[in-house]
Amino acid sequence: MRRSPPQPYIPVVLETIGYRPEMAAWAAHEDTRIGRVTRVDRGVAGVLTEGGPVRSGFGCGVLSEMARDPIDMPCTGDFVVVRDWPDHRLTIERVLPRRTSVVRATAGEQSRGQVLCANIDLAAVVIALHPLPTMAKLERLLALAWDSGAQPVVVLTKADMVGDAPLVAQDVAAAAPAVEVVCTSTRTGLGIARLRELLASRNTMAMLGSSGHGKSSLTNALVGAQVLATRDIRDDGRGRHTSVRRELVVLPGGGAVIDTPGLRGVGLIDAGAGLVDAFSDISSLAAACRFTDCAHGGEPDCAVTAAIADGSLPLRRLESWQKLMREQAWMTTRKDARLRAARNKARSRLREGGTTRG
Numbered sequence: 001m002r003r004s005p006p007q008p009y010i011p012v013v014l015e016t017i018g019y020r021p022e023m024a025a026w027a028a029h030e031d032t033r034i035g036r037v038t039r040v041d042r043g044v045a046g047v048l049t050e051g052g053p054v055r056s057g058f059g060c061g062v063l064s065e066m067a068r069d070p071i072d073m074p075c076t077g078d079f080v081v082v083r084d085w086p087d088h089r090l091t092i093e094r095v096l097p098r099r100t101s102v103v104r105a106t107a108g109e110q111s112r113g114q115v116l117c118a119n120i121d122l123a124a125v126v127i128a129l130h131p132l133p134t135m136a137k138l139e140r141l142l143a144l145a146w147d148s149g150a151q152p153v154v155v156l157t158k159a160d161m162v163g164d165a166p167l168v169a170q171d172v173a174a175a176a177p178a179v180e181v182v183c184t185s186t187r188t189g190l191g192i193a194r195l196r197e198l199l200a201s202r203n204t205m206a207m208l209g210s211s212g213h214g215k216s217s218l219t220n221a222l223v224g225a226q227v228l229a230t231r232d233i234r235d236d237g238r239g240r241h242t243s244v245r246r247e248l249v250v251l252p253g254g255g256a257v258i259d260t261p262g263l264r265g266v267g268l269i270d271a272g273a274g275l276v277d278a279f280s281d282i283s284s285l286a287a288a289c290r291f292t293d294c295a296h297g298g299e300p301d302c303a304v305t306a307a308i309a310d311g312s313l314p315l316r317r318l319e320s321w322q323k324l325m326r327e328q329a330w331m332t333t334r335k336d337a338r339l340r341a342a343r344n345k346a347r348s349r350l351r352e353g354g355t356t357r358g
């Protein structure tokens, strides 16, 4: 692993990384100020404030929120209220409401999930062109990205390693409706200018994807300096993660990138909305099915089945959608007894012959 030199200090104007004047009201007390969390490390957060970067602990209010549900713990990208104590200690007193957040399902029954990062404008699904990407992985990451509330963008990396990047990009675009697909290479510089364009003015982009696909390399390319460690080329990296924490990096030209460690499995939590957006081709076809709760599995007058029959929708798309829907339903059921009851009701309704579109 290449050792990363200390990050050069870039004077931060919080406005260039998403601060809005309304936030000032949260830090009305003279001992408080607004900052943005760059990283969290065992109960200590790195926070960028107008006065420079600081390290801050967690205040009592934040600690008790966290005890109730870890989802409320300050995370990378959060805007927070930091308090300066007379003894020079700093504590985070409050996490400002998150505009967007990437939330992954967690194994525990209590939590609403784990927030990977917050207040992002662009959710970059980072996938290497070599070895050839699998559509299943792409669709899963896209659902997570859509569910964040940010605009997803697919970033295909290592274009220098394949001969047919534009062709693969076309296939990928077909599985990513309403999402821009950008081919990149940190070796040749391909696509970096386009990503900078997307990032210009107030934008925060999160890098989401599996280990080794080049998220940290891309972040470095955007910054224009080796600020994050990347995997050594001689290291085949099987099962190893180079980045170990989520880190917000400010770009010299404004904007910020949040680099994340490789996601092993993406458990979807409540990604209902994310799935609808990630599969907007299927969702819009489904609007024409006879039954509003059509599962597109042989129901009469099913527009999705018809599109598969006439070749306008690949069967693979429907299969991925059904698989993710089943998984999503299972996750939700496990987490929420109220939905279990609703599902039972829907089942008995199905026995009565389905719901006809009115």
Ligand SMILES: Nc1nc2c(ncn2[C@@H]2O[C@H](COP(=O)(O)OP(=O)(O)OP(=O)(O)O)[C@@H](O)[C@H]2O)c(=O)[nH]1
Pocket: 157, 158, 159, 160, 161, 184, 185, 186, 187, 210, 211, 212, 213, 214, 215, 216, 217, 218, 229, 230, 231, 232, 233, 240, 241, 242, 243, 244, 260, 261, 262, 263
């Ligand atoms: N040929 C080529 N190699 C690349 C490119 N981008 C990244 N790599 C290599 O891919 C490997 C993994 O890159 P990283 O940036 O460490 O990947 P990561 O996604 O941050 O991985 P984790 O931190 O483990 O999640 C490194 O050896 C990089 O040098 C590229 O555009 N072209």
Ligand SMILES: [Mg+2]
Pocket: 215, 216, 217, 229, 230, 242, 243, 259, 260, 261, 262
């Ligand atoms: Mg990395």
Ligand SMILES: [Zn+2]
Pocket: 286, 289, 290, 294, 295, 296, 297, 299, 301, 302, 303, 304, 305
């Ligand atoms: Zn249908």
